[in-house]
Amino acid sequence: MPRSSWLFGPVLSLCLIPFAAMAQTPPDCTKPAGRTDRTICASADLKVAAEDMATLLRDTMGNTPADGRDAIERAQKAFLAERDGACADKSTIPACRALYETRAADLAAQNSAAQKKLAAVVAGIPKDAKVAAAALQRYNGAPAKAWLVYLYQSGTVTVPDKDATVRRLVDEILNQGLPKDPYLLEEIANLGDVSSAPLATSLLFLRHVLSTTEMDAPCFLFTKHGQPAFEAFGAFWGNARDETPGLCNPPSSVFDLPEWKAVSAHMDPAIEPALAERGSIRHGYERQFEVDDLQASLVPSTLLESPMSAEAKKMAEQRGRAVAAFRSWSDFDVWPEKEYRATVTALPAAINATSKLYREKFKLNPQTADQAARAAADRFIAGRLGLIMPDD
Incomplete structure (x- = not known):
């Protein structure tokens, strides 16, 4: 957001920014705003911890439905208040680091639990895709949006102005919901316009997004779509990236x-x-x-x-x-x-x-x-x- 030299411009603008968006932003170390930011920016470990915290908070909020985010925001406000005291100067860096580690562990556990609940929503697609789509719309994270892209693009759920809706969802995923991973982003860009591409492309797009999560590819994708799904979720990278996303387990091998x-x-x-x-x-x-x-x-x-x-x-x-x-x-x-x-x-x-x-x-x-x-x-x-x- 552009900074104004006029006093009330930035104050009013800050009031209009949701807390979650502010809390997900690590300190700007080119212009540290206060003692806490200066302490964090002076430590390479803390800078990484703050960046990781912002990503983890974004993912946790995105994988939590709208009515469940207030508790996360309250906990993050409490963390920030405690952080401002624990990270006040360089002598407190060990305590500051420990505080970040504790909060990160809490968020990671919440994010894992949230993804399990999101996976349960996805598991309901074969039974009632419209109900599942309505539930997915309560999320704003990349995985839920990628599943909506799949539902709309495969024709499982119809939506007015499908192409525009899919393009919007894809843009939001790319600009707001994925790690800053140049290799992954390049491969997604290589897919072209997902909204006008065949089903195989939306399945590969889904695979790429799910690869950034703990979520598995459910069996119904393979039983419903056959060869395109197996191709989309097969060996792609030829390295450790192929470990994710996980695959469902068949009843027996x-x-x-x-x-x-x-x-x-x-x-x-x-x-x-x-x-x-x-x-x-x-x-x-x-x-x-x-x-x-x-x-x-x-x-x-x-x-x-x-x-x-x-x-x-x-x-x-x-x-x-x-x-x-x-x-x-x-x-x-x-x-x-x-x-x-x-x-x-x-x-x-x-x-x-x-x-x-x-x-x-x-x-x-x-x-x-x-x-x-x-x-x-x-x-x-x-x-x-x-x-x-x-x-x-």
Whole structure:
């Protein structure tokens, strides 16, 4: 906000700014306003703590519905009053730091609890999307707004002037609700106009926003949207960023079948050391393992759907090369021949057990069940074999 040289300009303007907006702003260390700000700005640790506090307060307020924010504001006012006494000069920096740590821990706990409640609202989407959307509108944080973008863009909930509404929500998320993470913001910018993009884009936008939270991607996204959802929430970064957002847990994993455990027993001795050697890239592999498991265990028929995105098509080509390499494997220095032969012997039983499960549990016809079971096997083998194959 522009500063006025006239006395009443800034005073009146400050009166019009909601407390929450003021409390979420760390001290301006180019122009410290008082003794407390000067103390904070003189300490690198306290400057970081104040910035982190502002972000945490913003997130906690954003993840709390409107009628629950008063208690947070009152607690923050009390903290600021105590801070002004505890951070009055440089001699009190240790006490000031401890005060920030205590308040940050309290806010983090509140934010985690708030996100669980928000996740419960999201979980109600399959039952009554309109009721869930109305509840989400009581929040002003990025996660709730991203879910509204998904609801509107997917047509699950209709809204007047949908494109303008989605653009407004996306702008608010980008300008007010996300961490100052240049890599994340660049990838979101690369999505273009979400309001005019296909569903896959809004799902990827949702994934990016949820990656800044503790919230998981719920199973209904995958059961409802199939391949686009699995692609959106699969390996994207190829590093530790792929650890978030978390994925829902299927009722059971097909790869927990004893027959698959037998296959794993002959592959893991070669795969696990290779995974460890990949450094941070291992997170991308592990993410794709998790998504392949979820797809094969939750909506196996989608294993037969064609890839949609350019990256997914590239991954399918790589998977084909890995499966071909498996069939004619000869690098027994990397994967001993005895273990390879045992894997080849154990694999048909795993495929048959998977096909049986697909027929009985998912009611797939025999031909589709067999095809899906073989596709699941291709995912399992190729995802792991890629770790020990020469890089392209």
